[in-house]
Amino acid sequence: MIAFGLLLVVAAIPLVAGPTGARVAARAARSLPPATATVVLTGFALSVSLVTGAVLCLACLLGVVEQFPATHPADWSTATLREQLPVPIGVGLAAGGLAIALLGRAGLHLVRVVARARRTAAVVATLPAVGDLAVIDDTALHAYSVPGRHSRIVVSTGLLRSLTGPQRGALLAHEEAHLRHHHHRYAQLARLAAAANPLLSPVARAVDGAIERWADTVAAREVGDAATVARALSTAALALPRMPPESLGAAHHDVIDRVRDLLEPPRRQARTGVLFVLAATLCWASATALVLYVFRVVELSESVVT
Amino acid sequence: MMAGRPHPRPSGSLENEIVACLAAAGEPLTPAQVQAELGGDLAYTTVLTTLTRLYSKQALHRAPRGRTYAYQLVGSKTEAQAGLTARQMQKLLEAGVDRASVLSRFVDNLDEDSARILRDLLAHHPDGDQPPSSGRIPDRGSK
Numbered sequence: 001m002i003a004f005g006l007l008l009v010v011a012a013i014p015l016v017a018g019p020t021g022a023r024v025a026a027r028a029a030r031s032l033p034p035a036t037a038t039v040v041l042t043g044f045a046l047s048v049s050l051v052t053g054a055v056l057c058l059a060c061l062l063g064v065v066e067q068f069p070a071t072h073p074a075d076w077s078t079a080t081l082r083e084q085l086p087v088p089i090g091v092g093l094a095a096g097g098l099a100i101a102l103l104g105r106a107g108l109h110l111v112r113v114v115a116r117a118r119r120t121a122a123v124v125a126t127l128p129a130v131g132d133l134a135v136i137d138d139t140a141l142h143a144y145s146v147p148g149r150h151s152r153i154v155v156s157t158g159l160l161r162s163l164t165g166p167q168r169g170a171l172l173a174h175e176e177a178h179l180r181h182h183h184h185r186y187a188q189l190a191r192l193a194a195a196a197n198p199l200l201s202p203v204a205r206a207v208d209g210a211i212e213r214w215a216d217t218v219a220a221r222e223v224g225d226a227a228t229v230a231r232a233l234s235t236a237a238l239a240l241p242r243m244p245p246e247s248l249g250a251a252h253h254d255v256i257d258r259v260r261d262l263l264e265p266p267r268r269q270a271r272t273g274v275l276f277v278l279a280a281t282l283c284w285a286s287a288t289a290l291v292l293y294v295f296r297v298v299e300l301s302e303s304v305v306t
Numbered sequence: 307m308m309a310g311r312p313h314p315r316p317s318g319s320l321e322n323e324i325v326a327c328l329a330a331a332g333e334p335l336t337p338a339q340v341q342a343e344l345g346g347d348l349a350y351t352t353v354l355t356t357l358t359r360l361y362s363k364q365a366l367h368r369a370p371r372g373r374t375y376a377y378q379l380v381g382s383k384t385e386a387q388a389g390l391t392a393r394q395m396q397k398l399l400e401a402g403v404d405r406a407s408v409l410s411r412f413v414d415n416l417d418e419d420s421a422r423i424l425r426d427l428l429a430h431h432p433d434g435d436q437p438p439s440s441g442r443i444p445d446r447g448s449k
Contacts, residue, residue, distance in 0.1 A: 120395075130321065131321050133321075133326065155329075157330065160330035165327060172326060227431060237413040237414070238416065241415060242415065242418055259427055259428075
């Protein structure tokens with residue numbers, strides 16, 4: 001029974017790591033160098049959501065071992081399993097239901113993302129472009145990069161006209177950095193992890209922020225002056241129509257933080273990164289320990305049968 | 307992070323900058339005007355070479371002006387087609403295309419308070435477009 005109690009503690013690791021990480025993700029993303037933050041947080045989100053799913057499936061499998069013997073290999077001894085790993089049926093069913101719901105959510109998310117990406121790629125492919133740059137004749141201000149086989153940077157003449165020459169260079173370098181460093185992959189993976197585990201949404205948002213800072217940093221290095229990038233960001237943000245104050249405002253604080261980080265680079269701390277890597281490693285260790293333990297019990301039950 | 311050489315710009319980015327410059331101007335520019343617009347320490351011959359390359363790719367029109375040529379983007383006068391695509395794209399974005407398919411906008415809208423904070427922030431720093439007096443990029447490596 002002590003072993004089972006210990007097992008519960010091990011199983012709780014990913015369930016605790018997710019919400020805890022989510023609470024400090026935004027701060028961690030700012031204190032780490034942006035490329036490191038992106039990679040570490042994405043890895044953390046993926047680890048937590050995968051291991052959480054695995055723990056739920058395992059709990060379900062063990063909880064319903066008596067009621068649905070058909071779902072288990074024939075040589076598993078129900079009696080030994082019940083005795084060694086007494087997961088209540090209610091917990092098993094709840095875990096199973098949750099696992100199905102989360103998997104369904106992730107699946108739906110994936111289908112939606114792929115459909116949207118395809119639609120966007122089709123529209124973007126028709127834009128007249130020189131190289132990978134498509135200029136849209138539009139007074140509205142926009143700039144974005146669309147990854148894919150025909151990756152494109154799309155900017156409006158409205159935005160280009162509001163910037164000086166060096167600022168335009170900063171804008172292009174920022175968008176080029178997104179494409180060159182495959183930033184969409186991190187964004188996609190973090191979003192997927194958050195779809196499979198909604199508690200991780202703050203981590204996905206932190207990854208988004210880190211990606212923008214990463215591109216800002218690359219642009220600052222290429223343009224040779226961080227203040228130019230900060231000016232380009234500010235000019236564009238100030239030229240956009242004002243948002244009504246009651247609307248949700250995570251995004252615009254982000255612009256201010258990005259400008260501040262460019263003008264007054266914060267002290268970088270590696271410590272938070274180490275903690276996130278440690279937490280992700282613990283999650284995997286927890287999953288490995290659980291699976292190994294369950295298999296040992298199954299082996300034991302097999303030897304009892306024979 | 308990678309070592310910080312002063313200008314590790316990948317090839318193709320100068321072409322993009324020149325296209326963006328001509329698009330912003332909206333009128334034919336001579337190589338000297340493009341060079342002045344771009345700022346920085348680009349050599350005239352580099353600008354001229356890039357313009358010629360873009361012209362040979364049929365991305366630019368050119369017309370004689372004085373002893374040189376003035377260059378203009380092909381199709382900078384938008385055809386109805388491009389305008390339509392632009393609107394479609396805008397609609398996709400407004401429908402909330404997530405960053406999985408579009409790495410979103412350069413920046414987002416501000417509210418009045420944030421705009422004021424941002425202006426204050428800028429007022430405390432020298433103009434980044436002036437020749438850098440204090441503000442070379444700080445080394446932001448992971449040391």
